[in-house]
Amino acid sequence: MRWLVLPLLFATAPVALSPALAQQTPLSPRPLGVPPAVNPPPPPVASPPVRPGPAARAVPAPVAAGLAQDLEAALEIDAVARGLAAQRDAVRARDAQVRSPIAGSPAIGGSFRADTRGVNRAREWDVEIGAPLWLPGQRSALAGTVEAGVAEQARRLALRRLEVAALLRDAYWAVGLAEAELAVARDRLATARDVARDLDRRAALGDISATDALLGRNEVLSAELELARAEAARETARAAYATLTGGSVTALAGIRPEAPARSAEDHPALVAAEAALATAEAQSRLVAATPIDNPEVGLFTRRQGGNLTEDGYSFGIRLRVPLPTDARNTPRRAEAEAGRTRASADLAQARRTVQGEIALARVALNAAEAERRLAAQRKAVADQQLAASRAAFRAGEIGAFDLFRVRQLQIEAQAADARAVVAAGRARSRLNQAMGAVPGG
Template sequence: MHFKPVARCRLSLLCGLLIMLSEPFPHGAQAAELSFQEAINIAWKIDPVRLNLLTNQHSANARAGAADSLFPSGPVVTADYFTDKTLGSRQGYATWQGSFSVPLWLPGQSEATVRVAQAESATVQERLDVERMSLSVRLLDATGAVVLARRRQTNAQRQFQTIQKLAETINTMVKTGEAPSTDKNAIDAELASARSEVENAAEQITVASATLAEILGRKDLPNILSYDTNALRKARLNPSQLVPDNDPRVRAAHMAVVTAEEGMHLAQKSFMPNPQIGISAIRDIQFGSPWDTRTGVTLNIPLPSDAQNIPLIANARDKLAAAESEESQARRMVRVELAQVRARLTAATATLTNTKASVEALNKRAADIEQSWKLKESSLVEALRAYQGAYTAMLSLDQAETAWHVAVARVFIAAGHLQ
């Protein structure tokens, strides 16, 4: 028959659709030269929160250095002048009086002040570790989104190009009367759907790449595909052995408790205003006075007052209670999150295995329907529907595989190996 060459062409094109689904995704196109650890270091240098926390740490260190001084505050200079020229007897009486005094630390107050400042500096350091961990998670999610978007774009382009060729063949067959017009309608609808898939994939990769570039500061794609079961084995990481104490959020919350405890200790040492000691001089100008100049030592000791001490202690106690509560909440949150990390890895592994089986089954089904279509036992619509099911399964496989790599990398972050 005269249409056999065209028929063979259409069969080979549909076969090409199915072969495209069975081809493994080229991982080499996704694996970038930039390692994920290097990407974290690059993103960390431009992280705005890091710059803010470094300023806070510098300020805390400066306070610690300033607290380790001889006096709690600066010296006090006073000067007085009295005369009777404006009001009074106008006998030429005048008095100059001046003093110089310095405040004194209360017992243990200086050491307590230094410890508070040092604890604040250590807390900021833990907060830096918290932000670095948070940055690692954000970078991981953004990288996974780009990897998945690129895979979707590649598959969508493959699908569109192949369906476009098939559409040309079907149109030729319809014109020659070798295929019904319904086949043309079916392939046109499939082509429009494939074109929409390409456009949606392009949008997804644009948004995902922009998000990653904002975090990383460059357009490179970090490599997360190396994080797999072998990586866990080499690092000797057991997800079931992850403990909250190693999490920087728990450490930061604990350091906040230590800071509050030191603040409580400082409040107890500051049981009264700081006393002052100094020297004073008085010079009198009065006719016939034999005592025109006098010097002496001054001591100013404010007495303790409940009006000052009780609010000071109460405020320190409230801060300590709040810090202890936040530490308890942080531990609970981290325990739940670690459970989620373990569960996500288990689910991602199972999903990947099941999705591979689903892809294999749907590819086999599509191949069977293709064979049926060759024998004129099935319509083109049924063959395209089977192909579309296999294509959707392949997208699910890409998503499952990317989620699995992300879940493994998340275990590394939770264990402190990627920060």
């Protein structure tokens, strides 16, 4: 009896759940009755477990690192992630300047001079090679900016990983929801056909009218239509997921709920903001260490010839030392201080934002779990009510219309329970996202 009831209760559930839930945020809902989510850190889910539906029981256990593997595949084709990786390498390349013994590129110069009174009266030429010199503390300050810049880009890349994980979770749970709805649609069709056969048999025996038998046939057609829609939705969701990952669908072998995140101490948003502040402070130190442009020293040789000049070669050294001015240094100091202030404010705001999102996600999770428990109780009562109505119908105590009215109530209870299960799974995902947890992290 129970297996007949299960599909019926979802008669209207797929229509109510598909559009809204399939487009949830990356912290997407757990699919209706889909097996626990893909990203499984070692410990099992600590919060009240989500009850698996028909699809969950049918899907084999997936590879633990499935979602993590798909995340790596998605990052490989993500334009923002690739740009950040390239920028990190570009910052690291500045280390070549730090290793150089001079502060910039050397230069070669020369000149020639001749007297206008005639050929060979007087002529002079010289050749010079020069290079800029490091200021005291400038080289170590520059090395600090390189180190801080590389670390910042690496942290930004980790933050982008979390952002892509949010997109991947959304697409992943969209597939899970589509799979669950497909399983429900199949069960609904199987149950509708069973009820239709029962009604046709009763009509043939004269126990019920032919009009009542048409109710069962209508339900079969409705279930077949819903099954066709669910199959199309499943294929669409899988295609969207594959597009995001570049074709990798390792995680879709089985969908499982995520384990709860343990801590938000290393939240990528906070770490990235801290790295940005470290870069700004390193830039401030570099500005302080370079109050003037780099001095230049040059060695030259001169050749003189002609009747009115000292004939022969000479050697010398030139030194050029720029002087500090407010016109040069004030804007640079102000810009560096502005960058440090901005980075400090961004860090403080990131901390407030993360703390607020975690608090809101915890409240939402507690509310979703409470709703799930109440919905489960309501569904259990509705299941018993439907089972009793089926027995009464077979005994001829109630008619088909009464049976379908009770069945509709049970469908509503099942839909509410399914939405509550999805809401609980979505709330768990949102909490993990708010805490900065990535699949496989």
